[in-house]
Amino acid sequence: MWTIMSFVHILGALSVGFYLLLPFIVSKMSTLSLPAQEGTAVAIRSFNIFAQVGLLIQFITGGYLMSQGDYSVAWMIVTCVLIIALFAISGMMSRPLKSAVAKIKEKKDISAEAGKLRMMSAILAVCLLVMVYFMVFNTVI
Numbered sequence: 001m002w003t004i005m006s007f008v009h010i011l012g013a014l015s016v017g018f019y020l021l022l023p024f025i026v027s028k029m030s031t032l033s034l035p036a037q038e039g040t041a042v043a044i045r046s047f048n049i050f051a052q053v054g055l056l057i058q059f060i061t062g063g064y065l066m067s068q069g070d071y072s073v074a075w076m077i078v079t080c081v082l083i084i085a086l087f088a089i090s091g092m093m094s095r096p097l098k099s100a101v102a103k104i105k106e107k108k109d110i111s112a113e114a115g116k117l118r119m120m121s122a123i124l125a126v127c128l129l130v131m132v133y134f135m136v137f138n139t140v141i
Contacts, residue, residue, distance in 0.1 A: 001070060002065070005061045005064050005065055005074070006061075006065065007012045008057060008061050009057070009058065009062060009065060011054075011059040012054045012055070012058040012061060013054070014054070015050055015051055015053065015054025015057070016051050016054045016058060016086070016128060017128075018047050018048075018050070018051045019051060019086070019090070019121070019124040019125055019127050019128045020128055020131045022044070022121040022123050022124060023118065023121040023122045023135045024133055025040065025044065025121075026044070026114070026118050027115060027118060027128065029041070029117075030110075030111070030114050034104055034107060036103065037100075037104050037110070038104040040099060040102045041097055041101045041104065042101060044097060044117075045094065045097045045098070045101070048090055048093060048094065051090060052087070052091070055083065055086055055087055056088065057086075059083055060067060060072060062079070062083070063127070066079075070136060071105070072139075072141060073140075074141040075138055075140070075141050077136065078134055079131065079134055079135075080141065082127055082130060082131045083131070085123075085127050086124060086127050086128065086131070089120050089123055089124050089127070090124060092120065093116075093117065093121070093124075096113040096116040096117050096120070097113075097117065097122050099113050100113040100114070100117070110140065126141035
């Protein structure tokens, strides 16, 4: 069962890897034409939903793998806080995405939404990088 859960856990990690690319995508979004901005925002929204499913897979399989392994309590707390932060920020990102799509359709300025998306995508990328660090070096704390 360990190998199956490890495999599914790694597949979930691949889907969450989208958050590492997201800051670069969002930073170039404002330079695009309006139809391209709309398409990019819709694509980001779709990939965000896909990555949230990946986060759920990570949470379930990671919980199982944690229960079978010998990890420090501090490590378990840090990884749980990080995955909850990833869930929260990716969920909060859906509102500015919806608002950006609506404003683009009305041909309005999306600079406020773009700023929020830049900030949230950067936080997501940093949280994910820290999470990967703790997954690789699980004896640090």
